[in-house]
Amino acid sequence: MKHAIRALIAAPFLLAGAAQAMPCDGIDLSLREAVQEVLVSAENPRISGWARYLNETFYTEVSCKLSHGMNAEDVLRLRGEPEVLLDLIMGTYMTRNQSDALMLMLSAMKDGSGEKS
């Protein structure tokens, strides 16, 4: 949760770095409204408070980045889980190294195949 709140606080500062990212052909207003609704309606007052503080530029940029994989309906399914949405938003700004997760996946598959991992 702390990480999610930090992400929300850091989000406006990430916008500058995201300027060179993939451009949007058009603004999906329904997606932007959905993102805003999920964050503003968060039960955690710190998230909902910050969500009200953030401006249209933030929501437009975030919607643009999310639109490459999600639509408004997908986002609204996360109502009640704003942390998941924040995690997704952060994921559009940073690509994490996946080597550790790939090692775990290989280990689980070895278990499945009966080989000792």
Next chain:
Amino acid sequence: MMDQTDICTLESLRRAKTDFHNKLCRASIDSDPLLLQKLRSENVFVLSEFFFLLSAFDLIAHPNKLEAYILSHNRQLNDLIASDERRKLMGLEVPRLKRGVFSMIQVHKAKANLLSATPGLDQADIQRLTIMLFSPETGRRVIECLEAAGFLTRVATPYYSKIVQSHGTIEKFFAEYLAQVRNDVPQGGTPKPEVQT
């Protein structure tokens, strides 16, 4: 001081990975520049590794093996959910990890899908199994990209699920990538100790 073996090893790795992506782009049934750009992404490489391993361990052919894999996957996720320190090291959040845990009903459905007329993994199951690699939304996007390129087929079922079937090309290219690394890397270096996870 330059170690020639290190440089050769690095060159081999880079060359093999570049060749892997070039092969994907050449074999794509659609040459749309945006699709080819996506085919060169790291997430495509990672999902290809996932499909290669599924095939290498023969997990799709045997429901019991798939079950053992899923249960091991669940244990890993639950361990990470319980371990604040390890989770932070991996940069993952609890809500995301919880989205990857299979219920017992979902485990049984995944096994049943292998015995159906169109055997394969449900897209939602793949999204759960790759939750540590990327979000379900990103997973879907990569699957769609590989489908658009003609490497996967998604079969809609009457139960609102989408069975993903690989045509085997990405697994073949991934195996060739590994063979190329193995063949090109200079022999005789001291092996590094295995990384503990």
